[in-house]
Amino acid sequence: MIFTVLGGCGAWPAAGQACSGYVLEAEGFRVFIDPGYATLPRLLERMRADEVDAVLVTHSHPDHCADLNPLLRARALADVPAPALPVYAPPGALDAVLALDKRRMLADSFVAHDLSAGVPYEIGPFRLDAFDLPHHVPNAGLRLSAGGRVIAYTGDTGPSAALVALAEEADLLVAEATYPERVPDEDAPYLSSALDAGRTASSAGVARLLLTHLWPDTPSEPALAAAAKSYGGDLSVAAAGTTVRLG
Template structure:
């Protein structure tokens, strides 16, 4: 399994960057996770829109799903429209994004497949387990596996023992790290710091930690320093172009 980061900003895209977006490739099947603000131009630098095989969205906030609209437009508004794109998400999470265009304009461009948090399902070669994690709105953490390789992605979440439960023994944990050291009091139940993400990664016994959803004011180097105090394995900050190869595990 190969993971390519399209963006990792929280709330809004900083200059030259993009919000949450991750392209997972296994045996040529392309799964796009969380097409947030400004991710589509980065995606189109890699593959044409019609090459995407499926999309998974963790929650309704636009920094995680806004660029689904231009992705669908890029697939539908052409001489040879692409087939309907399977889109997996929580009930109602994409109502606002899918209502941006005139009624019926993009109806044939997607195949909405809603799931309840806690359900598991298959998407091409990927098996996906889901878990409701604490955020301002319903947010589904995703545990994604393919041929023994496992990646867990929190979406946006407050600190919770459920993160370590979902991520247990994952090869890679892509974790909300909105702030380096401390989350402001009014958001402490709904967002996570890099320091907290590192402790959760250690508890889960993951192989690698990727810090994501850094708000534009968060210094990536400060986030890395904070995370290194709590996690001894490799740590990355989610930046456009970061690519990770997650090898198949034997046994």
């Protein structure tokens, strides 16, 4: 299993960076997770648009899904259009990004699947389990397993008991950490800190923690220091080009 970071900025892409976006690969099957702002050009440096086998979207905020539109355009408008792409997301999460074009233009380029907590999905070699996690809009935490390895990803989330179940004994937890230690009161139910992420990783027995969705143009050191207060395992911050190989 190979996990590659395309971008890890929260909210908007800093200069030369991209928002949330990741590729997970096993047995030659490639899943594009959260195609946020500016992630498609980075993806296309690694593969063609028609080499993506499935897309997972955690929620409707554009820093997690905006580049689904150019990905579908690249597939639909090619000289030989690519097969319809399976796209999994919470109900209604794709409405805004799909409305950027006339429905008939992209109608044959994708097949939408609603993600529901408690329902296992088989996507290529992966088993996917979704978890409802608190955010400003419906957000699906993702737990993907294949070949005896597990990767968990929070999307954006506030505090929730479900986070430990999502991350339980995962080989890699990719966790939103917008702030180092304290989330402002107005966002505290909906976002997490690096300190929070470390607590989840420690409680869940995670082998490796990757912090993501840091506020743009902020240094990684405060986030790493905060997470290290609550988690003593392998710890890093998601940077474009970071690759984690499991198994």
